[in-house]
Amino acid sequence: MPSLLCLPLLAACAVGPDYVRPDMPLPAHYKEAAPGWKIADPADHAPRGAWWTVYADPELDRLVAALNANNQTLQVALANYRQARAAAQEARAGFFPTVGATASTSRKQTGGNQAVTNGHVFSLDASWEPDLWGQVRRTVEASDASTQASAASLAAAQLSAQAELVQDYLQLRVTERQRQLSADTIAAYRQSLTLTRNQFDAGLVTRADVAQALAQLKTVEAQAIDYDLSRRQLEHAIAILVGKAPADFDLPATATLPALPATPAELPSSLLERRPDIAAAERAVAAANATIGVRQSAYFPALTLSASGGFSAAGFASWFNTPARVWSLGAGLAETLFDAGARSARVEQARAAYDASAAQYRQTVLSGLQEVEDNLAALTLLAEEALRQQEAVAAAREAERLALNEYRAGTADFTTVATAQASRRQSEITALQLEGRRYSASVLLIKALGGGWNGNLAPEATTP
Template identity: 35%
Template sequence: MRHLLLSASTTALVLLLAGCSIGERYQEPETEAAPAFKGQPDAVAGESELLANAWWQAYGDARLNALVAQFARNNQDLAAAAARMDQALARLGLARSEHFPQLDASGSFSRERTNRIDGRNPTQNLYDARAIARYELDLWGRVSGLVDAAKAEAGAETARYEGVRLELLTQLVESYLVLQTVDAEIDLLEQTLELRQGGFERIQSRHEAGDSDGLALAQARTELELTRAEAIGLRNLRGSLENALAVLAGASPSTFHLEAHTQEALPTLPEVPVGVPAQVLARRPDVFAAERQLKAAHERIGVAQADYLPRFVITGSAGYTANEGDGLTEWRNRAWSIAPTVSLPLFRGGELDANLAQARAAAEEARAHYRQTVLGAVQEVEDALNAQQVLAEQMHAQQDAVDAALRASEISNARYSGGLVSYLEVVDTERTQLEAQRQLTELQRQRYVANVALIRAVGGSWGTLPMEGGPVVAGL
């Protein structure tokens, strides 16, 4: 009875010590964010309706919306990222399991013979069935630190999943919009090809009638074939874009096909209200992931510090032991034990010091990575804002150039029809017109890329994909 009271007293004392922990409390890193982006100095904080919803729908293209839905269901990189997130959540479950007692059941049978002095050597059976429990008291917060680190890592992996989803989704939208501009440019070249074919046939008729020399005919043929070659080259680019869209949508490039767009106008560029830097940093998944990784590294410092201190483990068992199997569960055959144990590291050859130094260095690395991620995020937003502004101005000037080139081409054709100039002037003005129109299409392509880049830079919108049974992580 005295031993039982002593064991109970020891256990109670250890339990009273539980809840003590070492290590500094984690504080989220402070970020010195400017009051506004220099590319959008008049912006104010506030949630953008575009970013709060399915932003890709703002382009007003039903085929694009269908591709996004297919991407959400079938993209394999996204599925791999979801699996990595599930692994992190499973590791969190493993860490949390250490907060609870470990309970096992065991059963055994043995037959043994004992040699005695009196010469009687009896043989007996021994049956044993019992439950065994083991519980480590988290006195210094070692187990809690492991759980908090795993929880932070699960949050980081969830944010990485969102980052992968945003990156892949913006790749898909960008590729689709670029494909639309390529289709528009192919359409422009095909229209030009028809005009060049008609011009060539007229020059050929005049040449056969003796009203035109061979130079004009050769020039007309040259421009015709150059235009044809450029149209063929663009079809190669279109094929590559279509194949890239197939992979992003989780389809085989061999069976995937998108018809050339039949819209009179290209999709509209949506306005992207950026907000202030602090708002953007809070929305970006890579910044959130870096902060959670810093949190995990901080918690591991406390775990490494706790390794210097004693560890208390309570082991107990209860069950039955008997010589006969039939009477094993009788009350008189009951057996139990309780064994509080303590272990304290005395000499590890510098292992604990090295482990703590590694944990602190890892935390410094995570802190530097977080700061660099913040700087990179601000840079991406500023770059995208600058590109949007410059491209808008450039496109306005290019539109004026296209209008002037069209007027020059009309005048040149009228002068040629009146016999005032040679066909060389017509060739020059039409070539200038075509180049101006193609450059305008190229600028539109760049504006689409910059528009999507800005949405990516400000963090897009989390959790808005049309997915059934998509991952939902609470409390991370």
């Protein structure tokens, strides 16, 4: 009896270390934060939820909704989450006894002159292994942490796919502008070619000027085809992201670029509550820590309690008579006395796995900090560069205008015009390329800050 009273106390024990999140000090400020920005509390800053709406583009909103519903990579992550959740439910079954039923019937004769006898048996069997050393609890702890890590990985996969879609969409729109710039340039170069031919017919210029004007036109026409290729490939990539075959997907062109959102005036001081990939890495550390306890519990004996009861008789009518009733109670204690160091090796493996997980967690945090700093710097410096480039575009356009006027007046040759036109075109292309880089930096900054993830490690929206 005293030993039975001790069972609840033993059940309260769990071998192995209790989990403490690995220490990861974070800087008090961001190095690339612009003057006037301030640090916000970890969980109080936008964007949240539908973060892509900051670009104010209804077509983009529709595409992201399709991605959330149909992207096959997200379906894989969702299936992995469901698998992890089922594994956690399986681990919890270890807290409860196992109950089984057995039924058999037989007919036998033991000797040639013996009578034939019948036998009918039915029994219920139950066995239970009390969780004396916390093996089941540590297993459940590890499974729960793995489930939470899988949920965070699902959120990270969703954020990554959304960011990839938004980037592809914005680059497609920039490519459309580059294609339109090429069309405008082709029209201008055709006018220059016509002017040069007219002046050649009048004997004012040489055939070399005509050839140079024609070569300039054909070069831009070839580049325009390359922009068409880039747009089609981006459209194909978007089709796959939203779960469609490229042949079944068509994205109408538009003449306008989406709005480029302003850099937030507040930045969160901590990424730990904001990024799903960091949450997944931290939960993996928790699972590895619990696994150490599971491995250490193998050092202790296992107690198994069993019971069975039922009926055994020659006929069914005799089952309810006292002699036909059978029952048994039992207890067993098992302990490994020698395993040549196998248990110690498994514990050491678990500890090494924990150390690796902790290091991976810290590296994920550091990588997140780098991504924030990189894209803060990109947004700040690219905005300044874009202003200078616009000034360069304005100057190049003026230089082209003056060169054309001088050429018409006969005071400059066509080489001067061609040089001015090429300079103007390259300035405009560079300006559009900078716009595309600013779009990418804004998307990557939002992603680096956790995007629309709300910190929920049990996503109802993805639970079947």
